[in-house]
Amino acid sequence: MNLTFLDWMLDAPREDPERVDTRELEALGPRFQSYFSQQMPVRVDGIVVPPVVRTLQVNNPDESLLPLFPLSGWKGLRKVFFNLAYPLKAPPDEISLAWPAYPPDVLSVLPQKPPLEIAAEWTADGLRSQVLFTRAEPGFTWRRPSGELSARLERVPLPPVAQPWIPVWMTMALMVFVVGFFAGFAAVLMLGRRLMLSAQRAALLVGLLGAVVVILVRPSRPAILALGSRATTGLDEREACEIFEKLQANLYRAFDYEAESTVYDALAQSVDGALLEETYLSVRRALVLEEEGGAMSRVVAVRPVRTRLISQGEIEDGTTRVRAFSVEATWQVDGRVTHWGHTHDRTNEYDGRFTVAATKEGWRVHDAEVTRQERVDGTQSVEGAKPTVPAENEEL
Secondary structure, eight states: OBHHHHHHHSOOOOSSTTOOOHHHHHHHHHHHHHHHHHHSOEEETTEEEOOEEEEEEEOOOOGGGGGGOTTTTHHHHOBEEEEEEOOOSSOOSEEEEEOOOOOBOTTOOSSSOOBOOEEEEEEETTEEEEEEEOSSSOEEEEEOOOSOGGGGSOOOOOOOOOBOSBOHHHHHHHHHHHHHHHHHHHHHHTTOGGGHHHHHHHHHHHHHHHHHHHHHHOOOOOGGGOBOOBOOOOOOHHHHHHHHHHHHHHHHHGGGBSSHHHHHHHHTTTBOGGGHHHHHHHHHHHHEEGGGTSEEOEEEEEEEEEEEEEEEEEEEETTEEEEEEEEEEEEEEEEEEEETTEEEEEEEEEEEEEEEEEETTEEEEEEEEEEEEEEOSSSOOTTSSOOOOOSSOOOO
16 A cells, blocks of 8 residues: 555654655554554454564655656655465464455545545465455455365356167166066966966066156166167257357356466366367466556456357367357456556457357367457557556555
8 A cells, every 4th residue: 555545544653754764664563463453353264363464565666657646746656565464273264354444535536535445356275356345345255165176167058968769768667567577477377377367467567567666767877778869959049158158257267266277177167178278378368468567467257248149060079070059259358457556457348259069078169269359448449559557646
């Protein structure tokens, strides 16, 4: 936070209000520790854990940037960085906190300055997520996720499979009826021919009971008992668009993970193996803010704008033919980069054409072509001149 934010939040006396020297910086540690212990209690598994201040430093800003701070001057340009640590005895299952400080936005054109919103990034369990603290909603609770990697992704319907004309359970029911009938008939005959009519009835009853049990259970194995095969029905447009949009959401969600290997594993849930590396590199390039010196933008939201089914049928996948469909899509991606106490948001809109194939693992994006990329957040297209990005001109 800069010194304007610092002075609004707590009492930090200094010899020169526009700077912090080394001795004054050391004195800030206990003040931070006291403030956050009282104003921002952090509960770990229901128990309040006090913080320990570990890292404390002040930046050395470029004097040429001072004209960008006409209201706060050096107090807006100089910033304090601090690190709060919360020692734990065991890995936590739940952490909750509420951010306490919301100084007024002095850059607002409104007569009554509204409180700032605090954009933050939460990283835990190898997963990154965006958090926005506001005076109206200051709290946040993290819970350890359960389940495997796929549990954090959208559930994509499985491809339909060809159904036999005569399913396993029907063949098995007929076989059980025949075996039961003759077994029952033979057993009664052993008692004497005088019971011929009773034998017929008993055999019929035994066969029917066995067949009814099989019909109720409806076993699907052994598959060899299935006879014939009929072609699978095609997808309607709503089903195809839903499948693609869930795959696309999972594709971007994969970049919420920290480790590259986990990103690849998550991408493999949405993208065919042959396209995996190309997708990783192209999406990562799209998330890099060149005007921010190569900083990585985090995906805040993915919004489908239009998705249209254009064809479906079969394609070659290696040595086999598989079911597939193609869509044309328009979608928007909100990205956010956070550094030194402020954030830059941008929204890009894309057009593309995609082929989705039914692999052994499920539906996967098999081919992709992005035909348009445009910045639509009220600044400029990414294909035009670089937008004016306020790298250091935040008063707070």
